[in-house]
Amino acid sequence: xxxxxxxxxxxxxxxxxxxxxxxxxxxxxxxxxxxxxxxxxxxxxxxxxxxxxxxxxxxxxxxxxxxxxxxxxxxxxxxxxxxxxxxxxxxxxxxxxxxxxxxxxxxxxxxxxxxxxxxxxxxxxxxxxxxxxxxxxxxxxxxxxxxxxxxxxxxxxxxxxxxxxxxxxxxxxxxxxxxxxxxxxxxxxxxxxxxxxxxxxxxxxxxxxxxxxxxxxxxxxxxxxxxxxxxxxxxxxxxxxxxxxxxxxxxxxxxxxxxxxxxxxxxxxxxxxxxxxxxxxxxxxxxxxxxxxxxxxxxxxxxxxxxxxxxxxxxxxxxxxxxxxxxxxxxxxxxxxxxxxxxxxxxxxxxxxxxxxxxxxxxxxxxxxxxxxxxxxxxxx
Amino acid sequence: xxxxxxxxxxxxxxxxxxxxxxxxxxxxxxxxxxxxxxxxxxxxxxxxxxxxxxxxxxxxxxxxxxxxxxxxxxxxxxxxxxxxxxxxxxxxxxxxxxxxxxxxxxxxxxxxxxxxxxxxxxxxxxxxxxxxxxxxxxxxxxxxxxxxxxxxxxxxxxxxxxxxxxxxxxxxxxxxxxxxxxxxxxxxxxxxxxxxxxxxxxxxxxxxxxxxxxxxxxxxxxxxxxxxxxxxxxxxxxxxxxxxxxxxxxxxxxxxxxxxxxxxxxxxxxxxxxxxxxxxxxxxxxxxxxxxxxxxxxx
Numbered sequence: 001x002x003x004x005x006x007x008x009x010x011x012x013x014x015x016x017x018x019x020x021x022x023x024x025x026x027x028x029x030x031x032x033x034x035x036x037x038x039x040x041x042x043x044x045x046x047x048x049x050x051x052x053x054x055x056x057x058x059x060x061x062x063x064x065x066x067x068x069x070x071x072x073x074x075x076x077x078x079x080x081x082x083x084x085x086x087x088x089x090x091x092x093x094x095x096x097x098x099x100x101x102x103x104x105x106x107x108x109x110x111x112x113x114x115x116x117x118x119x120x121x122x123x124x125x126x127x128x129x130x131x132x133x134x135x136x137x138x139x140x141x142x143x144x145x146x147x148x149x150x151x152x153x154x155x156x157x158x159x160x161x162x163x164x165x166x167x168x169x170x171x172x173x174x175x176x177x178x179x180x181x182x183x184x185x186x187x188x189x190x191x192x193x194x195x196x197x198x199x200x201x202x203x204x205x206x207x208x209x210x211x212x213x214x215x216x217x218x219x220x221x222x223x224x225x226x227x228x229x230x231x232x233x234x235x236x237x238x239x240x241x242x243x244x245x246x247x248x249x250x251x252x253x254x255x256x257x258x259x260x261x262x263x264x265x266x267x268x269x270x271x272x273x274x275x276x277x278x279x280x281x282x283x284x285x286x287x288x289x290x291x292x293x294x295x296x297x298x299x300x301x302x303x304x305x306x307x308x309x310x311x312x313x314x315x316x317x318x319x320x321x322x323x324x325x326x327x328x329x330x331x332x333x334x335x336x337x338x339x340x341x342x343x344x345x346x347x348x349x350x351x352x353x354x355x356x357x358x359x360x361x362x363x364x365x366x367x368x369x370x371x372x373x374x375x376x377x378x379x380x381x
Numbered sequence: 382x383x384x385x386x387x388x389x390x391x392x393x394x395x396x397x398x399x400x401x402x403x404x405x406x407x408x409x410x411x412x413x414x415x416x417x418x419x420x421x422x423x424x425x426x427x428x429x430x431x432x433x434x435x436x437x438x439x440x441x442x443x444x445x446x447x448x449x450x451x452x453x454x455x456x457x458x459x460x461x462x463x464x465x466x467x468x469x470x471x472x473x474x475x476x477x478x479x480x481x482x483x484x485x486x487x488x489x490x491x492x493x494x495x496x497x498x499x500x501x502x503x504x505x506x507x508x509x510x511x512x513x514x515x516x517x518x519x520x521x522x523x524x525x526x527x528x529x530x531x532x533x534x535x536x537x538x539x540x541x542x543x544x545x546x547x548x549x550x551x552x553x554x555x556x557x558x559x560x561x562x563x564x565x566x567x568x569x570x571x572x573x574x575x576x577x578x579x580x581x582x583x584x585x586x587x588x589x590x591x592x593x594x595x596x597x598x599x600x601x602x603x604x605x606x607x608x609x610x611x612x613x614x615x616x617x618x619x620x621x622x623x624x625x626x627x628x629x630x631x632x633x634x635x636x637x638x639x640x641x642x643x644x645x646x647x648x649x650x651x652x653x654x655x656x657x658x659x660x661x662x663x664x665x666x667x668x669x670x671x672x673x674x675x676x677x678x679x680x
Contacts, residue, residue, distance in 0.1 A: 106483060108564045108594045108631070111490050143487050144495065184484045186564075213630065214482035216457060245625045258562060258628025259536020259591055262617035266641075267658050269620045278621075280628040311541045313507070313521040343541060344521060367542065368660055 006089040008206030022091025031072035041093040046085040099192035106186040117159040121192035147177035184214035249274025252297035252306035273375035290323020305378035312343030321349035340370035382582040383511035393418040396453035412516040417445040438469035452476040460485035476504035486565035501567025507537035507559035528553020531577035534589035546663040555583040562629025570600035592618035597644040605651040
């Protein structure tokens with residue numbers, strides 16, 4: 001789960017990471033009231049989960065109330081790369097002497113947390129990594145040992161931070177590591193981490209990703225999910241406990257098991273089609289789950305044909321067939337379906353489908369054949 | 382021969398008294414696996430259709446000499462159960478449980494690595510099947526027969542699909558190992574490929590990967606340096622968009638890293654054949670080992 005900047009900052013504040021004081025606002029009047037309270041100059045920042053907010057005009061400095069109102073009006077409702085701004089964060093403007101970069105990343109490859117520090121903050125860190133990799137100090141931390149003070153000093157000296165801030169920068173890294181561990185994050189990133197003219201170290205931005213699988217241990221974080229950025233179909237699928245990812249094409253896809261569904265998307269693409277979604281109905285799917293999945297797939301108006309690719313292990317093909325028959329009884333789809341059933345109880349599943357004689361449902365015996373058929377049917381509509 | 386599980390496997394199942402745990406333990410036993418014990422705290426002294434249940438792994442080891450653990454408990458108890466099995470000295474631990482928190486996986490991985498006495502397969506995996514010998518986990522054994530192709534995979538049902546097209550070309554399997562779709566698998570492709578390289582029964586290795594991480598890239602390097610047997614790879618997720626998790630917690634393309642195209646290219650550059658579809662994997666196997674079907678079925 002990706003947090004909005006201000007949610008990340010509130011998390012930081014709980015762990016003693018210095019952040020500028022601020023407040024969120026959802027309307028122009030609220031934003032102006034908050035700005036008055038914080039005092040001028042202040043910064044009004046669009047809260048959307050996407051980079052490049054500044055360039056898009058989503059971050060503005062307000063020197064007085066008139067500017068605060070004008071900026072809030074411009075930013076609330078603004079579209080930033082496809083996401084609508086529903087919320088702004090208003091915070092006191094910070095004076096900046098230097099901009100650094102700091103992060104703690106869950107490094108799958110090394111199977112250890114990776115802590116990074118650079119004095120080249122405030123810009124795209126991927127570009128820095130590409131052009132000047134030596135400018136980023138990196139250190140893997142043994143998760144059984146944890147982040148020690150010496151780790152902070154090593155990173156600070158290696159990154160060549162200003163000598164007078166070695167200690168506070170190290171202290172801030174220690175706190176970011178605590179956020180990473182205590183909140184069970186997979187990413188904690190601060191860009192920029194600023195040094196003020198008074199030589200204070202502050203997190204001016206916050207990018208935090210929390211592990212969804214760990215939310216049961218963090219009930220206080222479970223409410224942070226930002227649903228405004230979620231697609232309507234994806235939200236509907238989530239509410240029904242289905243794993244669904246919306247894609248750009250017109251062929252709805254349902255399968256059982258993530259790997260098989262990914263593979264099915266690829267085979268559809270190789271047959272010349274473009275998938276409209278990824279939908280993993282999961283292991284052991286019962287008929288109701290299949291019916292529900294059909295509704296989710298068809299709620300996307302772009303879908304012109306649907307492919308079911310099932311290889312039954314725990315999943316029983318007869319249950320899948322029953323679910324599809326029930327879906328036809330309930331919603332009577334207008335688009336053609338191609339169904340490939342293999343594995344546990346496949347003969348029974350195919351028999352049920354043949355008996356039901358559903359309009360516009362075509363059975364195929366192989367994955368490749370089914371993909372070709374569904375592409376033809378979608379193209380014919 | 383086979384790898385990891387065979388006739389000598391003596392399995393103890395954590396969570397054997399749960400619905401899924403009971404179902405799959407009995408299925409594994411029906412296949413011929415020696416299921417010697419179960420563990421459920423508070424239910425020690427009971428039995429599941431004749432399989433004795435113990436309160437702790439330590440008791441199960443003392444009483445039955447179990448040498449393999451299968452973890453079937455819910456995600457919030459799974460890390461503890463793996464660590465208990467390791468503490469009891471069980472050398473092979475197979476974790477089926479899905480949805481274990483990433484930081485738990487990280488801790489478990491590093492503790493097992495540090496102590497160096499147990500191998501973890503999974504979590505979030507379908508288990509291990511050595512056809513004709515033992516089945517530990519949820520792989521539907523009926524689709525597989527004994528043979529010379531070793532399969533290692535990050536995905537369950539995709540493995541069945543590929544196993545099925547291989548079977549249609551007449552190939553059986555030495556062992557099928559599901560390493561799981563999570564970000565921190567206890568065992569990686571390279572570990573299993575190394576075991577297949579040393580297994581005399583295995584003549585061809587099929588590696589079934591997917592987007593996310595760099596396990597396939599590291600496997601490519603390993604194969605080039607250490608493997609003499611032919612390897613055929615498959616990568617799922619060519620059409621996956623960046624930034625979206627495709628079902629498995631580990632299956633996500635971040636930026637330009639972890640894409641299927643990059644993985645396939647890396648594997649091919651190291652001399653590994655990459656099938657573009659599951660059917661393509663079977664075709665590559667046929668071209669490397671010859672058609673294994675009896676002549677009568679080719680008409």
